[in-house]
Amino acid sequence: MYDAHSETVLSSSGRSVQVGSYVRPFPGELRSGDAVAAFSHGNVVFLAIIDALGHGPRANGIAVRTLKFLERNWSSNIAACMTGLHQELWGTDGAAVGLAVLDATSGQLRYGGIGNTMCLVVGRQTYKLRSQEGIVGVHVPTLRESSSIIEPSDVGLLFTDGISEEVYKGDQPSLFVGSPQIISRNVTRLFGRKMDDAACLAFRYIQ
Ligand SMILES: [Mn+2]
Numbered sequence: 001m002y003d004a005h006s007e008t009v010l011s012s013s014g015r016s017v018q019v020g021s022y023v024r025p026f027p028g029e030l031r032s033g034d035a036v037a038a039f040s041h042g043n044v045v046f047l048a049i050i051d052a053l054g055h056g057p058r059a060n061g062i063a064v065r066t067l068k069f070l071e072r073n074w075s076s077n078i079a080a081c082m083t084g085l086h087q088e089l090w091g092t093d094g095a096a097v098g099l100a101v102l103d104a105t106s107g108q109l110r111y112g113g114i115g116n117t118m119c120l121v122v123g124r125q126t127y128k129l130r131s132q133e134g135i136v137g138v139h140v141p142t143l144r145e146s147s148s149i150i151e152p153s154d155v156g157l158l159f160t161d162g163i164s165e166e167v168y169k170g171d172q173p174s175l176f177v178g179s180p181q182i183i184s185r186n187v188t189r190l191f192g193r194k195m196d197d198a199a200c201l202a203f204r205y206i207q
Contacts, residue, residue, distance in 0.1 A: 003144055011160050015104045015152075017045045020181030021201040022188045024162075026055035033059025033095075034160045034199035037067055038073050046074045047100040047201060049117045049158035052095040053135065055166045055197050062137075076101045078112040079143045082136065083149025097136045100129075102150070107205060108157065112145045116161035119146075120168055122176045123154030128168060152207035155183060162198030178202055 017040070025032040033052035039055035040046065048070055052062035069088045075081055078099045089095060096115020102108070111119040113131030120128050129146040151154065155176045157167070167175070167187055175186055192198035 015043075016206050017102060017104055018180050018204045018206060019045075019047070019201065020179055020184050020203075021199070022184040023043075023199040024188055024192060024197070026197045027194065029056050029197075031057060031060035032197045032199065033063050034162055034197040035063040035067055036158070036199055036201040037070050037074075038201065038203075039071070043103055043105040044076050045102040045104060045203075046070075046076070047102070047158055047203065048068065048074075049098040049113075049160060049199060049201055051096040051117055051160035051162065051197065051199070053095060058093070059197070062089065062095055063112075065089065065092070066097065066136075067096055078145055080112060082112060082114065082143050084135050086140050092137050094135035094137035096131070096160065098131055100156075100158060102156075102203070102205065104205070107149045107151065108147060110145050110147045110151045110203065112143045114140050114143070120157045120159070121148065121150055121154055122157070122170075123151055126168075126170055143182065150205050152205055154205060155180070156203045156205075157187065157200060158186070158189065158203075159200040160196075160198060162193050162196035163200055164193060167191045171172060
């Protein structure tokens with residue numbers, strides 16, 4: 001299990017993936033409905049970004065339930081993982097969830113998401129891997145994965161809609177320099193919306 005405010009290096013097959021994240025609750029709340037997770041096994045790194053509907057303790061309960069499910073059931077099969085999570089959250093207010101799997105050997109990054117989370121890759125090429133509409137636990141369409149090959153030194157971001165998409169404009173290259181921990185914190189501080197939970201997970205692929 002990966003602690004939301006620490007940084008870790010998940011190594012595999014001689015290459016490694018640095019991961020850092022920052023989660024900030026809705027102003028005045030102690031607990032967040034946004035959450036992140038990262039797990040690895042062999043050359044596979046699994047990353048998740050979660051935005052439970054609403055905020056405060058009720059949303060936090062859904063986020064914690066999601067984390068517990070993913071900790072037990074994560075796999076490189078993103079669609080199966082999402083289907084299982086949909087069943088797990090059935091009857092709750094639900095959550096927006098983005099799941100990413102990075103193959104550290106090939107650099108292949110796959111992303112599938114339902115709701116307002118997204119994956120942004122910043123590097124020689126900058127692009128976004130999108131989520132589909134829906135709410136995990138309430139209604140989900142058939143999942144369509146996006147896929148790309150990321151280059152060593154590319155920075156990937158997973159973030160919730162508590163962070164403005166303005167971060168995508170690319171006019172602040174210095175924002176993506178430094179460790180993933182620093183990047184995720186600065187993204188959240190500079191682009192976090194005032195009246196929402198906010199979470200950002202950043203990762204860098206190192207050859
Ligand atoms: Mn939100």
